[in-house]
Amino acid sequence: MTTAAPPHEVTYLEAISQALDEEMSRDDSVFLMGEDIGPYGGAFRITEGFQKKYGEWRVLDTPLAESGIVGAAIGAAMMGMRPVVEMQFADFISCAFDQITEVAAKNHYRWGAAVPMVIRAPFGGGVHGGPFHSECPEGWFFHSPGLKLVAPSTPYDAKGLLKAAIRDNNPVIYFEHKFLYRRLKAVLPAEDYIVPIGKAEVKRIGRDISVITYGAMVHLALEAADLLAKEGIELEVVDLRTLIPLDKQTIFASVRKTSKAIMLHEDNKTGGIGAEIAALVAEECFDCLDGPILRIAAPDTPVPFSTTLEEFFLPKVGDVVAAARKLAAY
Amino acid sequence: MTTAAPPHEVTYLEAISQALDEEMSRDDSVFLMGEDIGPYGGAFRITEGFQKKYGEWRVLDTPLAESGIVGAAIGAAMMGMRPVVEMQFADFISCAFDQITEVAAKNHYRWGAAVPMVIRAPFGGGVHGGPFHSECPEGWFFHSPGLKLVAPSTPYDAKGLLKAAIRDNNPVIYFEHKFLYRRLKAVLPAEDYIVPIGKAEVKRIGRDISVITYGAMVHLALEAADLLAKEGIELEVVDLRTLIPLDKQTIFASVRKTSKAIMLHEDNKTGGIGAEIAALVAEECFDCLDGPILRIAAPDTPVPFSTTLEEFFLPKVGDVVAAARKLAAY
Amino acid sequence: MEAAETVKDIKRADLLQMYYYLRLTRALEDRVTALYRQGRIMGGVYTSNGMEAIAVGYASAVGRNDIIAPYHRDMGAFLIRGITPGEVIAQYLGKRTGPTKGKDGNVHMGDLKRGVIGFVSHLADNLPVATGVALAFKIRRESRVVVTNTGDGGTSRGDFHEAMNFAAVRKLPVVFFCNNNQYAYSTPLHLQMAIRDVVDRAKAYGMPGEIVDGNDVAAVYVAAQRAIRRARAGDGPTFIECKTMRMHGHSEHDSAKYVPRELLEEWKKKDPILKAEQMLIQLGYADAGVFHEVEERVRKEIEAGVEFAEQSPMPEGPEALEGVFANDDEVKP
Amino acid sequence: MEAAETVKDIKRADLLQMYYYLRLTRALEDRVTALYRQGRIMGGVYTSNGMEAIAVGYASAVGRNDIIAPYHRDMGAFLIRGITPGEVIAQYLGKRTGPTKGKDGNVHMGDLKRGVIGFVSHLADNLPVATGVALAFKIRRESRVVVTNTGDGGTSRGDFHEAMNFAAVRKLPVVFFCNNNQYAYSTPLHLQMAIRDVVDRAKAYGMPGEIVDGNDVAAVYVAAQRAIRRARAGDGPTFIECKTMRMHGHSEHDSAKYVPRELLEEWKKKDPILKAEQMLIQLGYADAGVFHEVEERVRKEIEAGVEFAEQSPMPEGPEALEGVFANDDEVKP
Numbered sequence A, B: 001m002t003t004a005a006p007p008h009e010v011t012y013l014e015a016i017s018q019a020l021d022e023e024m025s026r027d028d029s030v031f032l033m034g035e036d037i038g039p040y041g042g043a044f045r046i047t048e049g050f051q052k053k054y055g056e057w058r059v060l061d062t063p064l065a066e067s068g069i070v071g072a073a074i075g076a077a078m079m080g081m082r083p084v085v086e087m088q089f090a091d092f093i094s095c096a097f098d099q100i101t102e103v104a105a106k107n108h109y110r111w112g113a114a115v116p117m118v119i120r121a122p123f124g125g126g127v128h129g130g131p132f133h134s135e136c137p138e139g140w141f142f143h144s145p146g147l148k149l150v151a152p153s154t155p156y157d158a159k160g161l162l163k164a165a166i167r168d169n170n171p172v173i174y175f176e177h178k179f180l181y182r183r184l185k186a187v188l189p190a191e192d193y194i195v196p197i198g199k200a201e202v203k204r205i206g207r208d209i210s211v212i213t214y215g216a217m218v219h220l221a222l223e224a225a226d227l228l229a230k231e232g233i234e235l236e237v238v239d240l241r242t243l244i245p246l247d248k249q250t251i252f253a254s255v256r257k258t259s260k261a262i263m264l265h266e267d268n269k270t271g272g273i274g275a276e277i278a279a280l281v282a283e284e285c286f287d288c289l290d291g292p293i294l295r296i297a298a299p300d301t302p303v304p305f306s307t308t309l310e311e312f313f314l315p316k317v318g319d320v321v322a323a324a325r326k327l328a329a330y
Numbered sequence C, D: 001m002e003a004a005e006t007v008k009d010i011k012r013a014d015l016l017q018m019y020y021y022l023r024l025t026r027a028l029e030d031r032v033t034a035l036y037r038q039g040r041i042m043g044g045v046y047t048s049n050g051m052e053a054i055a056v057g058y059a060s061a062v063g064r065n066d067i068i069a070p071y072h073r074d075m076g077a078f079l080i081r082g083i084t085p086g087e088v089i090a091q092y093l094g095k096r097t098g099p100t101k102g103k104d105g106n107v108h109m110g111d112l113k114r115g116v117i118g119f120v121s122h123l124a125d126n127l128p129v130a131t132g133v134a135l136a137f138k139i140r141r142e143s144r145v146v147v148t149n150t151g152d153g154g155t156s157r158g159d160f161h162e163a164m165n166f167a168a169v170r171k172l173p174v175v176f177f178c179n180n181n182q183y184a185y186s187t188p189l190h191l192q193m194a195i196r197d198v199v200d201r202a203k204a205y206g207m208p209g210e211i212v213d214g215n216d217v218a219a220v221y222v223a224a225q226r227a228i229r230r231a232r233a234g235d236g237p238t239f240i241e242c243k244t245m246r247m248h249g250h251s252e253h254d255s256a257k258y259v260p261r262e263l264l265e266e267w268k269k270k271d272p273i274l275k276a277e278q279m280l281i282q283l284g285y286a287d288a289g290v291f292h293e294v295e296e297r298v299r300k301e302i303e304a305g306v307e308f309a310e311q312s313p314m315p316e317g318p319e320a321l322e323g324v325f326a327n328d329d330e331v332k333p
C-alpha cells in the first residue's frame, strides 16, 4: 500500500513514526523503551531504523516485563526524561496496570512529582487477533484519575496527538488502532504541528443525530452517515480524539443542536466510555433531548478469534444505520 | 461495639466470618488464601481462629505477591477447589489485575474452564486510609466481561452474598466495605441462607425519585430519604447489591415508577458504575423520564488522606438532599 | 511410561513413541505454516521447529492424571495429551471443532478433560496458575503433579518470580520447564538477563535446578521423570532449563534476520529429530525403514486432520455471545 | 561524606552525625507513636524502631545529587534528606505543611527537590521506578546514583524481580537495599521464601550481593558507600541484605503476639543506638556526655516539630481537587 502511494502521503503508522522521530530530534529527553523496538523496529515496525539513528540508549530494548518497563519509565520521567513506552500489543498493558494506576496516575496528586510519560498501546480488533491481541483497554484507564488518554482516528491526528502527548507533563496513554495502521493515508503538513489534547473534532456536520465516537469507529460512523444522507438523515459525527480530559463542550454543543445522540465504540458496552458520555448528556442536556441516548458497542465478551465470531462481535455500519433510523423516528 | 451488642447480633465483619466458616464446614473444597490470614487472622481479623480449626492448608498464609496468589487461586479453582482470596486491602488488587482480567475472566469464554473463585476486597473510604487504603476499584472490574461483582451493604447481605459467591461457578469479586465492618449490626437467620447474585433490593419504597446505589452509600441514601421525607419528597432507595450482572429489571421498574433517578456511589465519578446505570436508564427508560439523571460520586481524584480533604471528597447526605430537591422541582 | 534414570532404561516402545510425536509435531507445524503461507490462517503461527524434543520429552513423562500447562512452543505436549492434529488445525482455522470453538486462535487452547491448561498470551501468567493446580493436589493429598513451561523471555516477568517462590515455599508438586531458545522474539538472551544460564534463577527460590540438552528428547524425558518423581514424593518443585535454539522466526511472518545465520547452521546439526534417529539407530531400536513408516503414518494423520478441519463448520456469529460465564451445574459445589 | 572501607576510615564527625540521626529517628517515631496512642493520628504508624541504622546508614552514604527511593521503615533517610521532624509530624496529622499537603499520610511522602522519591504503599512498586531514575542518569551520562530499599516481604513481588533484572541487564547505577527484619506483617521469613538469606536472590540476576549487620550503622554505611562507588563507576547495581529485626508490631496497632518474645529479647541487645554508642566509645569519639547532648538536642527538635505541626493549618476541603494533573509549565519540555 505504502509503495503505491504518492510520496507525500503517509499511513497512520508512518504518521506515528514521524511523530516519534521528530520529537526525538527536537528534544534529547525523549527516548523510547519497549520489547523488540531496537534492531527489529517493533512488532509493527514503527521504530524501524530508530536505533541506528538515536543509539541504543534512546531506543531501548527491554526484557519482557511490562510492569518493570512502565515503572522504569516513571522513574526516568521524574528525572526530567520523556519516555515513550511501546506496549507490543495494548492487551499486555494489564501486566503494567498497577504501575500505571497506582504510581504514574497518583504521583502528582500525592506529592507533586510530574510524570511526563507516554505509553503507546496498539489496540483494537478487526485484525483476527483473538482475545489477547485485539483488546480495547481504554475503559479501565478512563476510570483512573491522573491519566490522560488519546485515541487518534486519522494519520493527521495520529501524528499531532502523539507529539502533544510527548510534550504533555502527565502520563498519557496513546491508543493507536492497529486496524488503521496501513489502511489510512494522508498528506501531512510539512511543518511541526500538534493536535491539542482535550479537543474533539466534528468530523461531519449534520443536523439530525450526533454520533459520538473515537478510533476506528469514526470511519464506521462516517460510512453510515453517507448511507443515511441518502435517506435524508444527517448525522453529525464527533470524533473525541482525546478520551481524558473529555471535550464536554463539543459533545454538548453537538447534542444540543441535534437533540439526539448515539454513542459508538468498539470496546465492550458495559462500563465503556459511551456510558460516561451518555450519562453526561443525560445529566447536562436532558432538556434538549428528543429521544433516548443509544449506545452501539461490542457485547460484553472477550474479542473472539474466528472471523465469523469477530464480525458478529464488532459494531457494524448497519448497527449505526439501524440506530439512527430508530432515533430519527422520534 | 461488638461487646455491648446482645449475643445474637453480629457485625458486618462477623457476618463475613460466619459465611466463610459455614462454607468451609459445608464444603471441603472451600479454602482461604492471603497475606496474614493464618495465625494472625487477617488485617481485619476476619479469619481469626480459622487456621486452628481448618488447618494450615485450608487457611493458607501466602508470600506477599497478589498476582501469584490470584493465579494460584485460579489454578486451584480449575481443579475443583473453591478458593477465597483475601486482599489485605482492595487497593492491592491492582497488582493482581492481569491475572483477574486476562486469566480468570476470560478462561471460560476461551476454552470452557470454570474458575469458581472469590476475591474478597476490603474497599472504600471514610477510614482515613489515604490514597492506598481507601480505593473503590469496582469500576475497573465492572468493565471486564467474565467477572461477577457483589458489594453488600448490610450484615445480612454480607453473609448471604458471600455464600452465594463461594457457591458460584465463576470468579466473583466481593467488595466488603471497611467503613461498615464494625458500624453495622444485625440479627441473622440461624439457618443457612444465600442472597442470590444478580438481585437488587429496594431498601426503601418511595414515589418521587429513585436513588440507585450500593455499599456504604446505601446508608447515606437512607439518611437523606429520612430528611427529605419531612419535606414531602419520597426517595426510593435501590441497593444494587450485585454490580455484575446488574439487576436491570429492578432498576428500570423503580425509575419507571418515579420518573427520576439519582445515581450515587463513592467511587470516582467518571467512568463509574453510575455512568453505566445512567446510560441504561437513558437508553431504556427515556420515555418515562421527567428530569435529568443526576450522579453523585466522588470527584475524579485519588482518595485524599487528611480528614478535611476526605470529608470534602466523599459524597455527603447533603449532596443527595440537594440533588433530590433539584430533581423534585422538575 | 516407566521410570528411567538414563536413556538405556527407556523402553524401546516409549522411545519410538516419542520419535513418532517428534515427527507428528514437525509435520503438523510444517503443514500449518504452509496453510499460513497460503493465507488460509488468520493470526499468528508460532512453531516449535527445532525444539520439539522439549514438549515431547516432558509430556511423555507426565502421568495420565497429571496436568500440563504448556506455553506457545509446546505443540508436542498438546498432541501427546490427545488433542488431535485435526483439532489443532481447526483451531488455527477458527473452526467450531477446535478446542476453543473458534473463540481463540493458534496454540491458545486447553482442555481440562485431557489435562491441559489453556495457554494465555500474556507470558508467564500460567505459571502462578500451575502452582495453584499443584496446590489443589497438595491440599487434597493427591499424588498428582503439574508440569509447565516458559520461554527464556517469560522468566523476566514478575509472575514467573511469584510462582517460583510460592511453589518453593509450599513445596508444591510442580515442575517448571524453561525453553531457553536464546531469543525472545528479537531480543537475545544477554538483553533479557545478565546471567548465562537461566537455571541460576532457581537458586533465588531455594529450588533445585538442572540444565538439559533440549534437543535430546531422551534427556528431557529422563530429567522430567526425575523431577516429577520428586514432586510426587512431596519433595517440591524443580526448575529445568532446556538449552535449545529457535530455528524459525518468532512467528511465521518474521524472517528473523537478527539471528546470525551461523548460529542456525550450527544448531541445524543438532536437530532433535536427527538426534532421536541417531539414538534409535545406535540403540538398535530402529532403522531407516521404521523412520519411513513413521513418516508415512504421520503424513496420513496430518492429511486426515486437514480434511477434518476443512470440513468442519465455522461457528455462527451469535455463538460469540456464549460462554462468558459458567453455568450453575457445570461444576458441582 | 568521604569514602570509607572500614569503620576506622569514617570520620568522627560523620559517625557522630549518624548517631544523631539514629537518635532523631528514634525520638521522632516514639513521639509519633505517642501521638497515635492519644488518638491524634489517623491511619497507620509504621516505625523503624530497632532498624534505624539501615536508613541512616545508606542515606548518609548518598551524595547530594543522588536520589533515594525509601520504603516504609526508612524514617532516617527522609530526615537525612532534609525533611524535618515538623514536616513529618504535619504529614502524620494531615496538615497542609506536610510534604504531601495532606493528600497522603504517614511515610507516603516524597520531595524531588530533596532527592526523595515518594513511597507508594504497594510494596516493591518503587523498585522499577528506581531503575528508571538510574536509567535517566545512565542515558544522560550523569554520575548520579539512586539507592532504594525494600522489606523481605517486598522481595516476593514481581516488581522486585522485574526491577532487579532490568537493573542488572543494563548495569544501571542503582543500589538495592533489603531490610530483612524476619517478618512481613505477621508472616515469618520461612513462609515468605524458601531461602535463609535474601541475598541469594541477587544471583538470579547476575548481580553482586552482600549481607550486612543491619543494626550496625557503620557497617551499613560502608557497604552502601562501596555499592554506590560501584554504581557511579558504571559497574552496575548491588543488592545488600541487612539482617535485622522488627522490634515493634507491624504498625502500632499490632501487638505482634506472633513474634517469639525471646527473639525480641535477643535483638534488644543488638539495638542500633546501643551499638553505635559502644562503637563511639570504643573509638574514643564520644562519651555519655555527648550522648546526652544529642538526646537533648533531639528532644528540642522534636518538640519544635510537634509545635510546628500542631500550629500548621489543615488543608481546606476543596484542595482535594487540586493537583491531579501537572501544569504545562511545571516541567520544561
Ligand SMILES: Cc1ncc(C[n+]2csc(CCOP(=O)(O)OP(=O)(O)O)c2C)c(N)n1
Binding pocket: A035, A064, A066, A088, A092, A095, C073, C121, C122, C123, C150, C151, C152, C153, C154, C155, C157, C179, C181, C183, C184, C185, C246, C250
Ligand atoms: C506479557 C507479554 N508481553 C509481550 C508478549 C509478546 N510476545 C509474545 S512471544 C514473545 C517473546 C517470547 O519469548 P520467550 O519467552 O523466550 O519464548 P520463545 O518465543 O522464545 O519460545 C513476546 C515478547 C506477550 N505474549 N506477553
Ligand SMILES: Cc1ncc(C[n+]2csc(CCOP(=O)(O)OP(=O)(O)O)c2C)c(N)n1
Binding pocket: B035, B064, B066, B088, B092, B095, D073, D121, D122, D123, D150, D151, D152, D153, D154, D155, D157, D179, D181, D183, D184, D185, D246, D250
Ligand atoms: C502489594 C502490597 N500488598 C500488601 C500490602 C500490605 N502490607 C503492608 S506492609 C506489609 C508487610 C511488609 O513486609 P516487609 O516487606 O518485610 O516489610 P517490613 O514491614 O517487614 O519492613 C504488607 C503485607 C502492601 N502494602 N502492598
Ligand SMILES: [Mg+2]
Binding pocket: C151, C152, C153, C179, C180, C181, C182, C183, C184, C185
Ligand atoms: Mg525464547
Ligand SMILES: [Mg+2]
Binding pocket: D151, D152, D153, D179, D180, D181, D182, D183, D184, D185
Ligand atoms: Mg520484613
